[in-house]
Amino acid sequence: MSRGSFVFSPTALRSLAVDAEMLERQRHSRQAGSYRGYMLKKEARDRAAERPSVSAAAPPAVCRDVVVQNALYTGDVEVLQQLFPRGARVNMVIEPQGGDLRWTTDGEGLWSLTYEQELTTPLHITASRGFADCLRLVLQRGADVDLAPGGITALHEACENCQPECTRLLLLHGANANAVSEDGLMPLHFCSLPESLECAKYLLQYGAAINGRSLEEDDTPLHAAARNGLVEHVEMYLRYGAQVDRPNSEGLTALNAACAQPQERSLLDRYFRVCQTLIGAGANVCTLDQDKRTPLHRACRNANPDVVELLLANGASVNDMDYGGDAPMHNILKVVCFKLSHQPERVVRALLNYGSIRVWPGNLPMVMKHCCESPRTIEVLLNAYSRLKVNDKWVEAVPPESYKAHQYFYDSVFALAQTPRSLQHLCRCRIRIFLDGRVLKAIPKLDLPTFLKNYLLLDYRGYVH
Incomplete structure (x- = not known):
């Protein structure tokens, strides 16, 4: 409809002016409300950023509830679901009574024997015992994965107790693979049994330091694995770049x-x-x-x-x-x-x-006294000498019970007091002296029967001659 065809009566014009004014007021009202809403949201975000989370600010609670402890120590996931519903506080310190007694003081000079109290958490209990379902529940409820009230984290305990699935869960939820215990040890140092190999694998996959050192001894994980005789650990650490000669x-x-x-x-x-x-x-x-x-x-x-x-x-x-x-x-x-x-x-x-x-000949009686229960050791040692001055000290050095148990051997030794060493033995000594340090390289190459080669290499016969 064109403007010229519309009848603009005074009443109509006033009505249009009122409508326009109302529309303008509504537009300004909406703009003002939108700006105020934006400022409120911004303020809420700023306060949230400035205020620490509840779990970080609030210290862990101390739990002495026997029901909670029993559920954790037995791995009863159904009971734990009831005890720890969504939003429940799971960062707590548990004080189970240990089996060892220790002296404690009340601060006024009085001492008493009390059972040692151990500090642990739901994470530590479930991780160390391999209760993976319970551990997963506690982690999902927001437990602090690196909490260490007793000086070690749950990850340390999972590795020490060879629990690979719990180790993986903890690492998956952000556990520090290089966390240091109060004794200065990282989780890799706690992998001290053959069954902990999978735990060590997960640690390395999640960034554990292969050459990380303990605080006091400066031990690397390779030191710990070698000291505990862990062949597969040593092989894996070397593949990951462990320094083989680091002291x-x-x-x-x-x-x-x-x-x-x-x-x-x-x-x-x-x-x-x-x-x-x-x-x-x-x-x-x-x-x-x-x-x-x-x-x-x-x-x-x-x-x-x-x-x-x-x-x-x-x-x-x-x-x-x-x-x-x-x-x-x-x-x-x-x-x-x-x-x-x-x-x-x-x-x-x-x-x-x-x-x-060799041992100075004058000390041979003392050697016999300390080694009397191992006649073969004495035999090998004596066969390194071409001459022996056997006397009463040799006889006195061997206890009666040892002599009785190995009489044939000791009789052959004591008989050397009146008899020189055999020509065969003297030839052996001469050949060994001639070879001087090349015994093991040269003798196997000699064109001799095997029993003669073994004789030259001080094989055992059960007597000396």
Whole structure:
């Protein structure tokens, strides 16, 4: 409709003016309301940014509720769902009563024996026991994944107790793979059992420092794995770039640490494989710790014959002295009576075949006294001498019970007081002196029967002649 066709009466014009004024007021009102709403939202956002979250600001609560503790320690996920509904507070410290007594003071000079209190959390309890469903529930309820009231995080405990699924869950929810305990250890240092291999894998995948050091000893994860005889851990750490010859605060490399660890008879092969892996990766077999002890000194002290032979075959020095003046031979002879099941005679034989120094003849009675329960060790040692001055001191050095148990051998030794060594033995000594350090290289190449080669290499016969 054109403007000229519309009838503009005074009443119509006033009505249009009123409508226009009302529309203008409504437009201004909407603009003002929109601006005020924007300012309120902005203020709310600013306050939220300035104000810490409730979980970060509020300290963990102390929980002494037996029902909660029982549900956590038994892994009852259904009860935990009821105890921890959405929005429930899950950052709490639990104080279970330990089994050890300790002295405590009340601050007024009075001391009393009380049961030691351990500090833990729902995360620690579920992670250390492998209750993955319970752990997942607690994490979903917003538990602080790096809370460490007892000095270690839940991730440390999951690794220590070989719980790979719990380790993965914790890392997936942001746990620090390099968290340091109050003792200065990272989670990788806690992977100390063969069953913890999967835990170590997850840690490395989530950024654990392969050459991270403990605070006090400066141990790397490779030190920890070698010290505990963990072959697969050592192999994996080397693949991830572990430094094979990095020393700790005592000057021990991973190879030193593996050789230094006391080893039960059943674990000798594990430690041999660890040393074999480290040497294959380029470990220095002649490295010295702060006491100038080499891996060979340590291996002899622990009477691991396979490791001793491995070190010698790879260039270990057989006659290096430590600060105390002891050579590897001294170290093995000091522990023979404690390591009878370890075949200490093999260690003594290997050292002599690689040119080790011998015991001063005047000290042989003392050696017999300390090694009397291992006739083979004494046999190998005595066969390194062309002449022996056997006297009453030798007889007195052997306890009656040992003599009775090995009478045939000791009778052959004591008979040397009236009889010189046999011509066959003297020939053996002469050949060994001539070869001087080349015994193990030359004798296997000689065109001789096997039993003669073994004889030249100080094989055991059960008597001396």
